[in-house]
Amino acid sequence: MKISGTTVLLTGASGGLGQAIGRSLTSKGASLVITARNVAQLDDLAAATGAEVVVADLCNRADVERLAARCDDIDILVANAGTGADVPIEEETPENIDRIMDVNLLAPIHLATVFAQRKLETGSAAHIVFVGSLSALAATPQTRLYNASKFGLRGFALSLRQDLAGTPVGVSIVEPGFIRDAGMFVNSDISLPKGVRTKSPEDVAAGVTSAIEGNRGEVFVAPLELRMSATLATVAPGFSERVQQLIGTAGMKGGE
């Protein structure tokens, strides 16, 4: 789908990757509707891009419904918001479980469902991009809720793509590995073992635009070796677990 002249609803627009995705889509000629909770960060992006700002908390169902109701004149949904706030199992709470699942899985599912229904009604060309993670393929220690939400998001995205095949609505999922310079990995206290390579927020933004323009089902934004080890983990999770024990990945998330 051509990006120029479209209107994009971008969630997680206050975050490191959201800011890069927003700027990139604007440079391709899209108008933006940006959303998150942090008004100051949203206003910065709006000043640079002319975006419309909608402040919303994805843990609040009424806010998610309000965003979904804003979808009528939206051509492209980029469901980018995410949180990686796993805590040790001993400290887990029902509230934290709900929060991670709401932001990473349920809000994108609700938004994409309403968006797809509206676009099928009108028959207009549209695209949905989910921002997943290599954590959608490979389980790592101390990331069980992040893994659960991203595995779920990948399953939803790849199935929805098949449901919408032959319609004017395309679906993609972009799977970043470790991203340098900005975003949740940089803001965490995780240090990578020597030699593990990273990608930039601009690489993720390029992955998003390539997914839309080429209607690509799954786009990896990670060095080949990380992508290969994540893919291997999908067919041989036990082997992946033993390798991680050997190299000591406890506390290191599989691409946030």
Ligand SMILES: NC(=O)c1ccc[n+]([C@@H]2O[C@H](COP(=O)([O-])OP(=O)(O)OC[C@H]3O[C@@H](n4cnc5c(N)ncnc54)[C@H](OP(=O)(O)O)[C@@H]3O)[C@@H](O)[C@H]2O)c1
């Ligand atoms: N950075 C990486 O290395 C990396 C790697 C793989 C995948 N990813 C994925 O990339 C996406 C963007 O991550 P990022 O690195 O840009 O993280 P980030 O800088 O922490 O940004 C997260 C974004 O999600 C929004 N968000 C979190 N909780 C929310 C809530 N309750 N309601 C509304 N919005 C909420 C935040 O907005 P507010 O706090 O303003 O609400 C922010 O805009 C996520 O899906 C993440 O899983 C990132």
